[in-house]
Amino acid sequence: EMKGIAVLREAVTSMQGLDGWTLTAVGIEDHVADTGWDLEGSPVVASPPFAPEELPGVLARHDVLVLPSVMRETYSLATREALSAGLPVVCTDTLGPEEVVDHGVNGLVVPADEPVALAAALRSLVEDPDRLAQLRDGARRPLSVRSVADQAEGLEARFASIESPVAARNVSHVAFVVGIEGAPLRYRARLPAEALGLLGITSDVMHYRDPDLLVRAAAADVVVAYRVPATPQLLEQMAAIRAGGVPIAFDVDDLIVDPGIAAEIPALRILPPAEAELWMQGVNRYRTTLEACDAYIGSTQMLVDRVHELTGLPAHRFDNGVGTVL
DSSP: OTTOHHHHHHHHHTTTTOOSOOEEEETOHHHHHHHTOOOTTSSEEEEOOOOGGGHHHHHHTOSOEEEOOOSOBSOOHHHHHHHHTTOOEEEESOBTGGGTOOBTTTEEEEOTTOHHHHHHHHHHHHHOHHHHHHHHHHHTSOOOOOOHHHHHHHHHHHHHHOOOOGGGSOOOEEEEEESOOHHHHIIIIIHHHHHHHHTTOEEEEEETTOTTHHHHHHTSSEEEEESOOOOHHHHHHHHHHHHTTOOEEEEOSSSTTOGGGGGGOTHHHHSOHHHHHHHHHHHHHHHHHHHTSSEEEESSHHHHHHHHHHHOOOEEEOOOOOOSOO
């Protein structure tokens, strides 16, 4: 649903009276089975998922890639793969694809979660072959994609330019209190703890429901609360930790502390009301924890500026990076 299958279905259904086109929809079998979508006699062809090595052949058999996502895309590898193969892209205004899709030059950008707009864009390419050819010419332009070597060089230059403030502060132990697992925990707690270790500073990473949280956090010089939702017990513990002279910084690498962003997230409109309300409750809980802290740490300058604007708290940037284990 977050990738826009329902929007795509509504858009192409409205185009069924238009001749001269087919749409290959990859990996939609479950959606077809769940919804009873009747594809018989339809221009829509359900195709099973394919192996990565088959991608060049798949792209070569098509004229355009359609990405109807309703969620915010951080990068969109598929967009770049298509453009690198000379295919124009019809995508939604979900950030990641827009970094490389130049509307009217190498593709078309339409508003997310608007099937009428998506249908109009696709219809324009079917009805005007010259426009499709123009977009294909635009898609053949060399695409600037940073190589791994370029990214590594950029990271090295970035890290070399950062002056460590640790030497000027009496910090020997940092406690990370976390509210999430998986990859986010790794790159916003485990890797910073590893970086601190290279400077001779010890760290402790614990879940916010750890029964020994108060004792362990109170023994630190600084506490970092990463994606921790507020609970009455947690807020009491945070107050006690701060009363003991230990500052607390709130870390989050997403703007999930601003309830005002709800209108900008199309994905919320497709969730059942109860789930959308639960998601917003989570935003409010994160915001409550943030406002109980002394400072904010974010992964991008946009996040740092926005949280400072929202709360007035001192806000600092710490980029996502890589660890020492390869």
